[in-house]
Amino acid sequence: MSFEGPWLSHLDGLALLLQEHQAAQAEDPEHRADEPFYKILRDACDVVRDAERDASPDLPEVIEKAQVLLSNALNWAYGEDYYGFIPCFSDSGEHPLIKDSGPSCGVDIIETFMEFYTKYLYPGRARPPLPDFARTAPWIRSPHPYLWSTRLARFREGLTSYASEATPLAQWVHEARAQLTTDSMRSPYDMSLSSGGSILAISAATGYKERDPSLRYYLLDEQSDDSLEARSFDPGLSNVARPSHGLQMAREGYREGCPTFTL
Structure with missing residues (x-):
């Protein structure tokens, strides 16, 4: 869907639609109306794209207001337990989802399991075939840009990162930095x-x-x-x-x- 300015008015209208949708769901929670809710999310993204395409001087404010709208919508959806999963809504005909052609990541425990399987469960038996996700190199044998890059992330060779020490928050995300420490707390x-x-x-x-x-x-x-x-x-x-x-x-x-x- 394509929107023409004023962009902020479009977002105000979507915010009103969201409130009406929330009120309707509260009155009839047994019948979840997915499509109107998803349309609000998609339209909010379209407003931002169209404002950027037309080089709107209000673009920073448009982005901020759209972020508030989307955050309110998702907090309501998950917080009230209406949804356990929401599919991607930011794609469009001009900006389709990009399918990842790379393999899914494996886990470091695979090799330990295989050793246990061939030595203790079935001594001398050949290693069983593994599904594709388990054939990916474990974290310790895969490239990672930072000492504390999370073991849940895998990085491809040859990709340029535009984050640097001048943009530390972006750098943390691009390098998937994660340091674990522990503490106990009450609820x-x-x-x-x-x-x-x-x-x-x-x-x-x-x-x-x-x-x-x-x-x-x-x-x-x-x-x-x-x-x-x-x-x-x-x-x-x-x-x-x-x-x-x-x-x-x-x-x-x-x-x-x-x-x-x-x-």
Whole structure:
């Protein structure tokens, strides 16, 4: 579908359609209307594409408003358990989905399993044939651009990355950086990472039968390599912060005298 300006008005109209759709689903949750919902998602993407194609001066605002619309739609869809899976909706006739011709990734445990199979389960028996996904080289024998690139990612040779140290957040994504540390906590409800990636705030439940609200935050730049150490305080709320307002609690120090920070 093609849209002509004003782009922001189109997005306002889609936001209204989303509200009407949500109200209709609330009245009749047993009959899920997929196509109207998917159309709202696709149309939001089309508005952004058309605004970019026409070099609209409002493009940054269009992108931001579309992002809010899509986030609200997906949060509602998954948060209210209407959907467990939503197919890709950002493709179009001019921008079709690109099918990945590369093999799916295998896992490092394959070789360990094969050794167990041929030595202990069936000594002397030949290795059984493997499905295609398991024939991919394990992470330790595949290229990875960073020491802590996640073992769930596989990288192809010869691809140019346009991310650099000048764009650190993009670089983390392009290199699939992942460092694992551990900590125990009581029933988290919501979390937020600061824009610079130095603070992680988590709203949680604590106390007897987890009835008391708690705010925990991690100063990630000060953590050790082996574990996370949280700082926590009572945010001064009457009830446990649920996802609807937990993020706001995490963004502000609610109680006078509590440490405050901006996410």
